[in-house]
Amino acid sequence: MQQIIGHIIIGIGLLFLAFGILGIFRFSNFYARILVASKIDTVAFLTILAGVIVRQGWSAFSLRVVLILVIMLLINPLITHIITRSAYLSGYKVKKED
Amino acid sequence: MNRRLYNIFIVLICLLVWMILIEKPTYLNAAVGASLAIGAVWFNSRVLHHDRESEVFRLQPLIFPFYILYLLLQIYIAGIQTIGKIITGNIHPDIVDIETQLENDLYICFLANSITLTPGTVTIDKEGQKLKVLWLNCETKDKEKAGEMIKGKFEKILRKG
Amino acid sequence: MTFMFLSVAMSVLAALAMASVVRVVIGPTVWDRLMCFNLITSKICMLVVLYAAMTERSYLLDLAITFVLLGFISVIFIANAIQKRGKI
Structure with missing residues (x-):
């Protein structure tokens, strides 16, 4: 029962991830792409790792997965921020989507 | 501390x-x-470090569990809204300036990272108490209204600490 | 059944990572390539976690931690070098 719930949560995470990839190819503006893609990726990462935690139950394995989750939550906004800042300070203009 | x-x-x-x-x-x-x-x-x-940073910031540990729960809730709500915007495809990305009333540098850092972690907004730059934010669905360029819509309750929770 | 599901999930993840590689190849700007490099790094991390859950070996998770940290450092340095036009 526990394993089936975990599998359902992992499946929902894969669905989020597929929408993120769709967003990368759909928009023609760089800023729209980075806003859509990185963020859907955050949600998908949270959901898939939560699914693995539910599947494994309370053990040393789950504690390590929680550690990976905390590290990812700390560094993911930094990566998005520094890529966008690099593009903005290099003079890439925000255009309307055409 | x-x-x-x-x-x-x-x-x-x-x-x-x-x-x-x-x-x-x-x-x-x-x-x-x-x-x-x-x-x-x-x-x-x-x-x-050679004791360069002599200032140690003050933290309130009691507000953090509540803050993290609220942050996770907001991440999921905004993620589902972003999926709707991907499917329909009407987006207007633009850059707005907002202002914050927080004075502690550490809390401004928390606020900026929370804005970046929530899908749909990315913090680009910070000068003092002004933040430059890239917004996926820019409805208004007014400073106060945009700040109210972007910051949400994060600032209210952090101001209690 | 659990073996089956996790294998299918890992195949889907690998296919999505290959789809991001397409954006790395055709991306018009260098920041598109950096962004998709970050996406591929996080997908490989998820792949390692799912494989560790499938085979019940917890030491594989150390690889995932190392991968996340290496991707973080490389993206930060490349983005900074582009912003300062090659002068670090």
């Missing part, structure tokens, strides 16, 4: 990470981890 209490806090966090990674909670492992953590903190404060 003075300097010594801050160092003890860092040692405890390092010890926790060590015990999670080593997976066998015995006294010998705990002793080795504690000595390594104390050595790392001593090296970091004496050799690397």
